[in-house]
Amino acid sequence: MICDKELTFPLWEESDNDSCVVDYCLRIMDAARKESCGMYVLCREGTSQAYEIIKDISQGCGKSDDIELLYELLEQIIKHEKCKVANSASTKCLELLSTYEDEWIKHIRRKICTNMVCKEMYTLYIDPNLCDGCGLCINSCAFNAILGGEQMIHVIDTELCNKALECMKICPKQAIKKAGNIKPRIPKEPVPVGSFKGSSDEPDGHVTRRRRRRK
Numbered sequence: 258m259i260c261d262k263e264l265t266f267p268l269w270e271e272s273d274n275d276s277c278v279v280d281y282c283l284r285i286m287d288a289a290r291k292e293s294c295g296m297y298v299l300c301r302e303g304t305s306q307a308y309e310i311i312k313d314i315s316q317g318c319g320k321s322d323d324i325e326l327l328y329e330l331l332e333q334i335i336k337h338e339k340c341k342v343a344n345s346a347s348t349k350c351l352e353l354l355s356t357y358e359d360e361w362i363k364h365i366r367r368k369i370c371t372n373m374v375c376k377e378m379y380t381l382y383i384d385p386n387l388c389d390g391c392g393l394c395i396n397s398c399a400f401n402a403i404l405g406g407e408q409m410i411h412v413i414d415t416e417l418c419n420k421a422l423e424c425m426k427i428c429p430k431q432a433i434k435k436a437g438n439i440k441p442r443i444p445k446e447p448v449p450v451g452s453f454k455g456s457s458d459e460p461d462g463h464v465t466r467r468r469r470r471r472k
């Protein structure tokens with residue numbers, strides 16, 4: 258029996274240039290595991306397994322053999338699965354894995370998400386040369402992750418930051434930015450506006466080391 262349930266998801270081809278292929282596949286495989294009919298092993302277990310592998314990769318916990326494993330799993334689902342939901346999601350992920358394999362490998366080996374979409378692969382910081390101390394960002398943060406005061410250059414506590422990105426939307430100076438492995442020079446705590454010497458474009462020499470995947 259063939260399950261005719263359809264899965265609709267936004268087309269990758271219509272995504273903007275700031276999208277991440279791993280994040281996109283994570284979202285469609287998440288929808289597939291929730292929407293699949295569940296009648297068959299591969300649509301039930303296969304989509305969940307594929308989702309977990311992609312999630313690990315997007316969170317910087319991917320292993321070197323995850324790509325190969327994902328190829329095998331997706332091919333198995335496509336070959337044997339009678340569930341259209343599992344099939345269409347797997348076909349799309351397989352196509353994007355093959356077309357953008359370099360980006361997937363970058364996520365696994367270097368913990369880099371080119372467009373800084375995958376949350377574990379970037380941090381937020383406030384550009385001290387742009388912040389004018391207006392304070393709007395503090396109230397937008399539900400996690401109390403922004404430190405500052407009147408006429409002070411504000412600073413983000415990356416330990417508390419949940420990357421909800423509300424502060425980025427509200428900042429009138431576009432001072433809140435993303436940084437990958439190379440961190441810019443910024444004050445460690447709030448300092449008066451205009452007092453910070455140096456360019457935030459210069460790296461501070463600190464390269465984040467990501468935790469290895471738990472065994």
Ligand code: SF4
Pocket residue numbers: 383387388389390391392393394395405411427428429430431432433
């Ligand atoms: S980061 Fe933006 S919103 Fe926050 S105090 Fe500075 S200028 Fe204002």
